[in-house]
Amino acid sequence: MRYFVAVAEELHFGRAAQRLGIAQPPLSRAIRQLERRLGVTLLERTSRSVTLTEAGSVLLREGRAALDAVDAADRRTRRAALAATGHPGLVLVTKAGASSELLSKLLDAYAAEPGAVAVDVLLCGPAEQERLLRDGRADVALLHRPFDSTVGFDTEELRTEGQVVALPAGHPLTGRAHLRMADVTALPGLPLPRWPRPDGTYPDGPGPAVRDHVQLLQLIALGRASAVLPESVWAHLGRDVATVPVLDAPTVTTVIAWPPHSRSRALAGLVRAATRL
Amino acid sequence: MRYFVAVAEELHFGRAAQRLGIAQPPLSRAIRQLERRLGVTLLERTSRSVTLTEAGSVLLREGRAALDAVDAADRRTRRAALAATGHPGLVLVTKAGASSELLSKLLDAYAAEPGAVAVDVLLCGPAEQERLLRDGRADVALLHRPFDSTVGFDTEELRTEGQVVALPAGHPLTGRAHLRMADVTALPGLPLPRWPRPDGTYPDGPGPAVRDHVQLLQLIALGRASAVLPESVWAHLGRDVATVPVLDAPTVTTVIAWPPHSRSRALAGLVRAATRL
DNA sequence: GGCGGCGATACCGCTCCGGTATCGAGCCAG
DNA sequence: CTGGCTCGATACCGGAGCGGTATCGCCGCC
Numbered sequence: 145m146r147y148f149v150a151v152a153e154e155l156h157f158g159r160a161a162q163r164l165g166i167a168q169p170p171l172s173r174a175i176r177q178l179e180r181r182l183g184v185t186l187l188e189r190t191s192r193s194v195t196l197t198e199a200g201s202v203l204l205r206e207g208r209a210a211l212d213a214v215d216a217a218d219r220r221t222r223r224a225a226l227a228a229t230g231h232p233g234l235v236l237v238t239k240a241g242a243s244s245e246l247l248s249k250l251l252d253a254y255a256a257e258p259g260a261v262a263v264d265v266l267l268c269g270p271a272e273q274e275r276l277l278r279d280g281r282a283d284v285a286l287l288h289r290p291f292d293s294t295v296g297f298d299t300e301e302l303r304t305e306g307q308v309v310a311l312p313a314g315h316p317l318t319g320r321a322h323l324r325m326a327d328v329t330a331l332p333g334l335p336l337p338r339w340p341r342p343d344g345t346y347p348d349g350p351g352p353a354v355r356d357h358v359q360l361l362q363l364i365a366l367g368r369a370s371a372v373l374p375e376s377v378w379a380h381l382g383r384d385v386a387t388v389p390v391l392d393a394p395t396v397t398t399v400i401a402w403p404p405h406s407r408s409r410a411l412a413g414l415v416r417a418a419t420r421l
Numbered sequence: 422m423r424y425f426v427a428v429a430e431e432l433h434f435g436r437a438a439q440r441l442g443i444a445q446p447p448l449s450r451a452i453r454q455l456e457r458r459l460g461v462t463l464l465e466r467t468s469r470s471v472t473l474t475e476a477g478s479v480l481l482r483e484g485r486a487a488l489d490a491v492d493a494a495d496r497r498t499r500r501a502a503l504a505a506t507g508h509p510g511l512v513l514v515t516k517a518g519a520s521s522e523l524l525s526k527l528l529d530a531y532a533a534e535p536g537a538v539a540v541d542v543l544l545c546g547p548a549e550q551e552r553l554l555r556d557g558r559a560d561v562a563l564l565h566r567p568f569d570s571t572v573g574f575d576t577e578e579l580r581t582e583g584q585v586v587a588l589p590a591g592h593p594l595t596g597r598a599h600l601r602m603a604d605v606t607a608l609p610g611l612p613l614p615r616w617p618r619p620d621g622t623y624p625d626g627p628g629p630a631v632r633d634h635v636q637l638l639q640l641i642a643l644g645r646a647s648a649v650l651p652e653s654v655w656a657h658l659g660r661d662v663a664t665v666p667v668l669d670a671p672t673v674t675t676v677i678a679w680p681p682h683s684r685s686r687a688l689a690g691l692v693r694a695a696t697r698l
Numbered sequence: 699g700g701c702g703g704c705g706a707t708a709c710c711g712c713t714c715c716g717g718t719a720t721c722g723a724g725c726c727a728g
Numbered sequence: 729c730t731g732g733c734t735c736g737a738t739a740c741c742g743g744a745g746c747g748g749t750a751t752c753g754c755c756g757c758c
């Protein structure tokens with residue numbers, strides 16, 4: 145399975161073999177065996193190129209999910225063992241720079257509960273959270289709909305907020321009481337940023353590539369970008385960035401999310417604290 | 422992994438080995454290797470009994486999920502290959518005897534759409550649906566909240582309805598216009614039925630063990646049981662079963678559910694047809 | 699038309715898995 | 729208390745399968 149995913153991602157047996165730390169011939173053979181076992185052609189190969197068949201791309205998606213599931217089984221088991229021997233602790237993951245005041249309130253509220261355990265906070269770029277939560281590296285996440293998909297997780301809504309446009313201080317539009325999406329989608333000289341895709345690559349376009357909100361706000365302050373963001377970013381703003389509400393931007397809901405069927409007492413306590421905020 | 426799940430379920434190396442079709446010593450060794458690899462004690466064994474540790478029960482849960490995920494990858498890949506070679510088709514699973522008129526409306530509506538594919542209907546007992554959908558034997562399910570868990574699936578709500586109590590025709594209470602839960606929970610001589618648990622065993626209790634709604638209605642007609650059921654069961658009722666609304670019973674929501682990230686055109690069409698009903 | 703890149707094939711050695719035989723620790727019967 | 733059982737662990741052996749090297753065959757390309 146790992147072998148197939150590697151080949152499907154690289155679309156090149158040699159590179160895939162290198163990535164897997166094995167030689168190319170066993171890899172060819174393994175893929176052929178997998179195809180024989182399934183009775184399905186997964187890859188169309190000529191001696192010049194390798195492409196995925198329809199079935200192959202299904203197996204790529206499903207296979208990744210399956211590999212994540214076994215990784216998760218691994219990690220969660222190890223963590224359960226640690227927890228039993230007196231080192232409990234939860235790992236919470238959230239986007240760097242988002243919902244920070246909500247997060248600190250949550251951590252305070254939970255810490256005040258009887259029986260609270262240590263909570264490690266893991267900050268990451270957008271789109272990485274889902275995978276961290278799915279493969280067991282994190283126990284719980286703060287996600288932001290509609291940007292993050294909550295598919296496959298249990299969730300509780302924590303807060304809903306509007307969005308504002310963040311602009312360099314002194315920009316002409318900062319005088320306005322409110323704006324509309326149409327006003328801010330194509331500001332001359334202030335392109336919208338490009339966020340990484342799940343695989344770490346960036347789409348093409350004019351805007352600067354950013355990895356988290358801190359970077360983004362810095363670029364806005366420098367007059368190189370603008371962005372539409374949830375209201376709560378104001379917590380990070382210095383004097384060099386101004387915000388104006390955008391009336392017709394979609395509202396953003398912050399949710400606390402965790403893997404289904406988690407039955408840890410510590411996690412339940414954290415979720416309870418979150419819903420009481 | 423399969424080995425561990427077998428041992429954890431049987432709590433007996435000999436029986437587990439038999440179930441797996443291997444001898445007992447390799448099984449012992451495999452489990453010990455797994456424990457060494459994870460650095461975790463999964464089972465406490467004396468020569469008289471085997472019990473799960475905390476970590477072991479986590480791995481049992483997670484491991485089952487992981488095995489389901491690889492089964493699903495397998496099956497979905499095979500189905501994708503079939504679909505590509507001209508045999509499309511969806512498998513829809515629902516509880517035998519539930520929501521049948523909704524289901525037939527759905528199938529009709531979908532069949533009328535351009536590009537509709539064949540839909541195989543799979544009927545099963547309650548609590549099996551989740552697994553069938555999770556491990557790829559089915560593409561889509563009709564679930565009934567709050568009885569079924571929709572955790573880990575994408576869903577759309579189709580219908581919400583109240584519940585009625587089903588009684589043998591002629592029972593004194595059938596004259597009443599409506600009832601309350603308190604009136605129907607302990608009817609003398611008409612115990613509530615016992616449904617199977619996910620593992621196929623039945624809880625203890627006075628009521629008859631039933632596998633689906635057809636059996637149940639038959640037992641009610643025979644004066645051996647009563648049950649609180651969604652209103653829509655009336656579609657199956659003969660003259661020998663009467664129903665009375667139960668005002669304070671929880672409402673039942675029928676939802677259409679499918680595995681997250683499914684991107685099949687046929688599935689999307691079916692869901693669209695469902696939401697338009 | 700020769701060269702180079704790339705996947706497939708052929709063949710070999712070693713590791714790991716599964717099988718049989720046996721041991722050793724508890725529980726039980728008498 | 730002792731012999732027999734039940735059941736998991738250990739010891740050892742044989743074979744299948746995986747990974748490695750060497751090589752082939754196909755196809756673009758200069």
